[in-house]
Amino acid sequence: MATDWLGSIVSINCGESLGVYQGRVSAVDQVSQTISLTRPFHNGVKCLVPEVTFRAGDITELKILEIPGPGDSRQCGDLQQMEMGIPGVGCQQCSKSYMDRHMETLTQSKGFRRRHNSWSSSSRHPNQVTPKKSGLKNGQMKSKDDECFGDDIDEIPDTDFDFEGNLALFDKAAVFEEIETYERRSGTRSRGTPNEKPARYRHDENILESEPIVYRRIVVPQNPHKEFCTDSGLVVPSVSYELHKKLLSVAEKHGLTLERRLEMTGVCASQMALSLLGGPNRLNPKNVHQRPTVALLCGPHVKGAQGISCGRHLSNHDVHVILFLPNFVKMLESITNELNLFSKTQGQQVSSVKDLPDTPVDLVINCLDCHENAFLRDQPWYKAVVDWANQNRAPVLSIDPPISEMELGIDAKWSLALGLPLPLGERAGRVYLCDIGIPQKVFQEVGINYHSPFGCKFVIPLHST
Secondary structure: OHHHHOOOEEEEEOHHHHOEEEEEEEEEEOOOOEEEEEEEEEOOEEOOOOEEEEEHHHOOEEEEEEOOOOOOOOOOOOHHHHHOOOOOOOOOOOOHHHHHHHHHHHHHHHOOOOOHHHHHHHHOOOOOOOOOOOOHHHHHHHHHHHHHHOOOHHHOOOOOOOHHHHHHOOOHHHHHHHHHHHHHHHOOOOOOOOOOOOOOOOOOOOOOOOOOOOOOOOEOOOOOOOEEEOOOOOEEEOOOHHHHHHHHHHHHHOOOOHHHHHHHHHHHHHHHHHHHOOHHHOOOHHHHHHOOEEEEEEOOOHHHHHHHHHHHHHHHOOOEEEEEOOOOOOOOHHHHHHHHHHOOOOOEEEOOHHHOOOOOOOEEEEEOOOOOOHHHHHOHHHHHHHHHHHHHOOOEEEEOOOOOHHHOOOOOOEEEEEOOOOOOOHHHOEEEEEOOOOOHHHHHHOOOEOOOOOOOOOEEEOEEO
8 A cells, every 4th residue: 555655746744843845755664654755845945865754753744745647656747846845736547535545544554644634625636726816926926936946856966065175175364365455455454364363352341442551650750679560550660668658748747647547557458358368258147157367466666556457347347356466665646546446346455475376377467567666676575476477377468568578577478568569579478559548649749640550449469570
């Protein structure tokens, strides 16, 4: 029975994923439940392969477009109509009972699903052609179909398309050279060549061309001994201690008092320390059992008052702060005021090295050294604290360290400079710069052409040039 359908022109719908195929039945295998079409069309386009085979499970709907007559197993009707995907006129010798009987046998034995109304219009009355609307529009559509699908089916190549061979025919370097030559002559901007990598931009950068970037926005009156640069490439020169001291003195005359400067330094230093301690990953309600410990080493001078201000802010952020400050008969007023505020926190104050922790702490903040009062380094308490810090093996953050390498008893991993950096040495570690609120005109008053390098931050890292 299956051989009776060889040569029939059918349309097989395989669903949305595979689409619709049309062709002439070349083989029907009842054992493997497959049907093969020769010279197939896929969705109205010629297939590159001469034959396709379908499994019964892949077929959603099967339509018989043309049935060969007795003694004609190869073709029946107009072949041109089949190539265009238009159902042809059925054979007159094929009766309805003959077709129904063989169609039923095929669909039941192969497991194909069919709809009665899918083939009744073309096979119930084989001599009747489906009427079509006449007019200019239908004629235009027919000419377009002939133009698109009217090629001879024998012209389909039997071999696969050679992608690698055709790609080798494309000379990429020659094409880009031709484009580049044309753009140079016409004056248009090139979008990139094979030897030139296109510019990559961050999400916060402007891709539009603007004025040239000036990286040296800070100019000091003296030749700087050392220069730094920010992450964005801005040059930050160092200043001498005398110029830095004059800058702070002029700022204080204009209203930036010592108390304001201490508060700004304490806030910036505590922000940097909180970031070094782990930031939100360490300081959150789920990590109450991992409360960080900071040892704050301060001397009896303004630098020590800056450290006490930093310790107060750290303690307010749930950091366990141990403040070391030696006993003196008379303290500076700034230190007394900062100690009074620090005593209202949960921080701990000690005056002896024996009261410092024996186990390593999370961070040591060094405020022992200053630019003046070098005699303090000869005091027994200073030497004892330095030995403790070097043996504790905790990372050290120095706030406003002195210039001289000899004045640093403790090697720092990070150093925080105020306003403008001093020419710090290698023992100062990685240098950071904080904004303590000095106005731009105050810089101009001491001879510094200043433009803020901080951007949206108050503490920025500096890199040696």
